[in-house]
Amino acid sequence: MAESVIKVEKISKSFGPVRAVQELSFSVLPAACFGFLGPNGAGKTTMMKMIYGKNTCDRGCRGVMDIFGFDPRSDELAIKNLSGVVPQEDNLDEELNVIQNLMIFARFYNLPGPVARRRITELLEFLELSEKTRSKIRELSGGMKRRLVIARALLNEPRLLILDEPTTGLDPQVRHLIWDKLRHLKRQGTTILLTTHYMEEAFQICDELIIMDKGQAILQGNPRQLLRDNIEPYVLEIMDGQSIDGLVSGDLLDSVRADISHEVSRLYSSQIDDLRRVAAALHSDNYVIRQSNLEDVFLKATGRSLNAAQ
Template sequence: METPAIRVVSLHKTYQNDIHAVKGLSFTVAAGSCFALLGPNGAGKTTTMKILYGKARPDPQGETVIEVLGFDPRRDELDIKVQTGVVPQDNALDEELDVMRNLLVYARLNGIRGRRAVERIDELLAFMELIDKRNASVRELSGGMKRRLAIARALLNNPRLLILDEPTTGLDPQVRHVIWDKLRSLMRSGVTVLVSTHYMDEAYQLANRILIMDHGEAVLEGHPASLMETHMERHVLEVTNAARASRVDAALGDGNGDDIRVERSAERALYYGNALAPLEDAARRLDFGEYVLRPANLEDLFLKTTGRQLNELQ
């Protein structure tokens, strides 16, 4: 079997302010696959990614194993970074330089100089559809352009591993789809992708395998479709007017045999079930606009596993 691109065993990270960000996390990313870390803000996704390329140090624990492309970031940070592309959450572009010079400087930091750097930059600007922004100042770029520039920058060294921290947060649908297409094309050429996100559709679109994290721990891991299969009912009836939920309760209560799981809040009630018919029957007792009957999605699974309450960092 091929050696995995990333292997993490029992990773811990405690910050100076005693926040225990990662608690015994273990996971393996197969070479050439796309692996998504999913979780609410404060789940430990960013910290985990930073540890992989040496931007953060894990707690010193004997049993911790970290292997990225065969190297340990605690010792061989440069060997990892020279073949890894990093897209940090806030881009961290050099605001004092224009697009071209941002890339020239970054190429040089990675040991790519002269004409080779310029050729590579033009190739990537074309790939990320930024070629007419070649001489633009970073400050005048839109959020989507900055993101694409940060991705172009991460690709300069032709990485085997690409680490993206929330690549499409805050971007409009067009840009998100462009970025997903670019990432898919990179994956097709054999690049391993590690992505963090709190968008379920993003994980579903890109990942072969997802790991749902909460409070620094792994909650669920697997292929998105099979996770849905094993941990989630197939359909959901969403009653958007909680005052009318009693009608649904009455309809579903009369013993039609199927297991229904109910989640209630002050404003809404959600009825999850594998059979569609009972939910349809119940929905008939409501008026148009008071409910949505839809297939359950990864977001439902996410909320089921990480809870609906806000944590202290959200």
């Protein structure tokens, strides 16, 4: 088994009274995609920023942070030199056009001119932005800006790619395009850290993930494994707030778990036939039986109520 390239042990971070990250530990294998999943305010972004030194961990925090052999507290520049960062907000330089944005960044990495130009041409092609080389940033769509930020993060051929909600607010085509590119990079050996609140995204590209809530890890593991271990495989969703009183009774009480909310009631079971029996007894056909997914795990793990940050 390969040795981990990122080791984080018992790292904490508070902002005033808010404990954003509490004694978080995880490790990441080379060329793996590691995901942080959680509601807004769970501490995902803070953890990512601590890795490249944009946030500092608590004073007196004794935890371990080993990023490719470097500690961000003392070797910030080495970590930044081997990483590419795609922050949550597209912080492109609006005063410069597409190619100038990339050329300026290439200078930050000290890439010689010809190398930078070659690399930029490749990356614009890779992210399907070649036609936009001379466009102003303002003229780009949300999806193009996102791809440009990813291109910028890839300039120095990073071993570690840090992506904070890379596809939030993008349409499905762009999202799938970005996922394809990330899979491609992973195959080439890039290690990827990613935060998201799309379960689909986590399921599609993460080899391992942490479900976080209120700064703590709630569940951790391979997405399929998490699904297998933490949730029944089938769900019956009953819409329109139909009453399910009396539907689950007798032997079904043992095999069916109910999660009732105002509008939608969800019944979970490992036996699809049990759910079909319940559905047959409903008065309306406004229901669906489907396989459970990470979203169900997530909601089960974090609870349905909203926290203050959401």
